Amino acid sequence: MADPASRSVTLTPTARRGAELLRLHRDPALLRVVNVWDVVSATTVAAVEGTRALATASHSIAATLGYEDGEHIPVDLMLDMVGRIVRATELPVTADLEGGYGDPAETVRRAIGLGVVGANIEDQLRPVAEAAANVERIMRMAEQEGVDFVLNARTDAFSLGRNREPAVNLADAVERGRAYLDAGAPVVFVPARLDEEQVGALVDAFGPQRLTMIAIPGVPPLARLEELGVARVSYGPMSQNVALTALQHLVEDVHRGGGVPETMRILN
Template identity: 60%
Template sequence: MHMTNTTSPTTDATPSARADELLRLHEAPELLQLVNVWDVVSARAVAALPETRALATASHSIAASFGYPDGEAIPRDLMLDMVGRITAATELPVTADLEAGYGDAGDTMRRAIAVGVVGANIEDELKPLREATAVMAAVVAAGEAEGVPVVLNARTDAFLRGGDRAIDVIVADAIERGRAYLDAGAACVFVPGNFGEDVVVQLVEAFGERRLSVIGLPQLPSPARLAELGVARVSYGPYVQRVALTALQDVASALYAGGVIPTATRALN
């Protein structure tokens, strides 16, 4: 059963129950689509849609909203404060982009759980495999210690930091890392990159069905096709905020040119 969409604070679902629901959404035959949010008003706007089953924060977008670049430049407490405001605004499970864990992924995960988070992205930054796997294991252990079965979306940067390596080398690296993270307790492996269906098939075959997470970039198959291929989850990172800011600039330009607010505008706050 899907959790009820609402924009009021959570009152009945426990963190453990939310985590169980988030894991179920990853394992279900339907593709889990996560339209990333970055503040309370964006979270409420997305949560109000009947198709929304969970929320995911975008670290890049949260940082940008406070004037910081991506890459853990925003202070951890400030980022977690916004994440907590988002979790307090919905009964839906919330998974947070915690970047690379701010130097102590286990402690960052514990702090995120304290503000209502039940899932997380953690980047491996292509650290040596043993070190990166230990980071993922620390996140899982933090959830166990807090009594919340955290849904870890373990991200490998094999494609993002692959440089000029051959595609087969990059895919092999992503597979080796992903399998290690799954063995460490991750629910799925996040492999961001602008690749085609052939790579998706290789990754699903390596990890198993409903264990791969991707970002919705132009070369990837459609959501319907991703579901057919056995992908668990697709998210959109900072691109949703960019769409919103593009719309803001466009309406501002139209108003400067003598236009009016579009009649189809909805009150979402």
């Protein structure tokens, strides 16, 4: 697509947010997004100084509405919540859309219609050619919609390859990630507890500001990931787990005779 800056005068609000989200991924500064799952979590995160974009967590949205993770939630319900989040903020929103609910390009098209400007789409270890074709269809459709869409093409090489040797998973992630970049994805998501050597190998294979990660305990510090050339880190369902842990702590303290902590903030 053309340089977003050259089209800034004519960009729609969705396209403008898409251009900004792409810029944030291309910036050498590590983009840090704490995932949200409903309107109140989205507005709470957006209100924190330094928040530049929002990312939804499919696991957390499904749990909020009483569904198990893994595309058990109806796509209409997932997109309804995503749309509510988009309408609650002026920040760019990227959505976790799992594997695309049977039709990745159509699901992304519907998400763009809601104002979403980026998405995670899992490969679920489909054959590389099939997964890359999905990426190509998504990016072609997004271009037709006039959006610099930040497809965070996810490979499950590690997350579904737990019974394989780490070196096999790394080689598979490299092959798949390169295929998705060649198909037009701007970034590749490799969720795993990656060590510094693995991160370096992936950045070398994809190029700087092309790898995105989940910042689970055990990965290198954020400052080091930035030095290595990682584009973005996210937190998936962990942000909801942190919030629910705080709720359990409150309940436990109440049962012990305590109450609301003095550190509580009035946020809504």
